Amino acid sequence: MNRGEVGEVMGAVDNHGLFFCGFHVAKNNPTFQVTTMHYCGMRGEGDQEMHQCLLYDSVSPGAKLLGVEYIVSDKVFRSLPKDEQKYWHPHTYEVLGGGLVAPVMSEQAELEFMEFLLTTWGKTWHTWPDPSTPVPLGEPLLMWSLTGDGQANADLVAQRDQQFGVSTAKVHKERIEAIGYEVPQVPLPESVATLGRQWTAEGEDSPTVRRTS
Template sequence: MHKLNGSFSTGYALLTGLMLIALAPASSAQESKEPDIVPAGETKTPKTRVLELGAKLLQSNSPLKRFDIYLVGFHPMKDSPEDQMEAHHYCHQVNEDFAQCALFDGNTADANLNGIEYIISEKLFASLPEEEKKYWHPHNGEILSGQLIAPGIPNMAEKSLMKGKMNSYGKTWHVWDTGHEGKLGTTLPLGEPMLGWSFSRDGEAIPGLVEKRDKKLKIDTSEVRKQREDLKQYAKPQSGVDDLKGKFSRPTRDIPGVIDQGNARSLPHTTE
């Protein structure tokens, strides 16, 4: 069995140090993604703006200050996989095994809060009741494909961060459909929450979805993927990899190193 080298906190410590060294280039690398939906309602009045200013000066926003890790990835909905969206995560690493994220449809001041995601280590996932595990999506496909990124930080720091999240799982609920790829969202959060999932095979993403993100944020997912090839050695079979298998009309291909736990028994045994 592979031994997971590194942890969430180890990766984050290196991330913080390198950001201090390379603050200028890191800041200039991040591009903007404006939201596609403007919430329904009237423009703020001067009175409301004054009240906001007073609250900013007199009240604390302590719970939000520690949401200091920024990730961008993609979420298909588990019950309707062709409904796919770009997801901007603002996360706080609570401890070695648990993180919590607020999800937005962009990274500007006007971005809409449209969901939440909790991230746990494989150790905590293994402790869950079997009935609960169906809500948690695997992360290895997102990481090894290069689709999950931490924009604007040095490559070495980003890779360390992703290494620490190998074999982890996320539980994602989108409570507002602010727009899926090719579909306009609603101007208010309507209906039931949607369980978000992850891509575990090439070809599952709607053509153009990843490329559009790359163009806006000025990155190259294919190049990121090459830089992460050595992370495959840390990948273990995960639950949920096959949950969307066969649910797309277009051909899909396996991502090397991304294996469903249900198929692990048929693999030849290897040791390191």
């Protein structure tokens, strides 16, 4: 490598061109919620397939780097020790509830990507815990996902929808019709030690096929 060959050193971030937006919830305080821009890339193949994401508070050139998220398949998550699983949140409700959107994708590409994300799990740390501060302050914050209706900060949802020209309610309706499962209704975690559940609050954690009239 010669000095000045920028392309040779940018490979680590060049593949982070997959963009989507969602809402992160502090696991130790679910009332604290942050609209988060995800810029993700693939790492690994086969059973070790994983996405890793850089997280920002906006899409502007001066956006604050909030932290990182790692996304793995359900198979990989189930292979982790229980003590590790407490750090990983499900994406099931976020997909079916319309919380995750990829506004730069075509509708078909977005649906296919969301079907892929549906049963994945994310491990997210915000190293800039409160983006309202001028510099990162305090300890890294373990973030969680929305897991049921009525949990989202309505103002954040409205602001996000206006920014990207989307309707979370419309996305929610279209997703459940296309994917065909009932929307999970799982309570937010009671403590950092609570393990995530994808589909149900108790009993067998498996999907329910949506009833149609």
